[in-house]
């Protein structure tokens with residue numbers, strides 16, 4: 001169900017998201033819209049919602065008019081040799097995500113469609129007597145949303161990581177992912193890692 005609000009800057013009705021997913025609204029902008037009756041209130045209901053990441057290259061995009069509504073941020077950090085020279089990069093992975101398998105569909109031009117479990121890159125799906133292989137493996141986990149939550153009576157803004165292929169999502173601690181967030185987004189999000197945010 002679409003969620004709508006009034007953008008205060010020009011008094012225009014905009015779509016801010018679907019159910020609890022604020023695809024078109026950043027946490028920091030939640031009070032720049034006016035609640036519309038019958039829709040979520042992004043200020044009052046903040047702890048029940050998940051917000052769009054504040055991508056710096058979207059700073060000039062009006063609230064509600066962002067492009068890719070499920071845009072995420074690849075999580076990776078450079079790998080260094082003994083001299084400190086960058087030799088490549090390492091994607092964020094987490095073996096424990098395999099405990100929550102998702103589903104992805106594989107299709108073939110002959111018309112065959114196959115549902116297989118997605119272990120989010122941690123391991124391959126079981127194929128009975130056959131063996132699955134990687135062939136040009138891509139990254140699976142992305143930083144996806146910001147999730148306000150009351151932790152020990154304090155409002156914290158936590159990172160949500162999802163599998164970009166099957167959609168399974170998990171809440172993490174900033175210390176798990178911050179080093180994998182490339183700049184300039186990392187600096188912007190680092191403020192949420194240490195401080196509490198006024199409700």
Ligand SMILES: [Zn+2]
Pocket residue numbers: 102103118119120121140163164165166167168
């Ligand atoms: Zn997955």
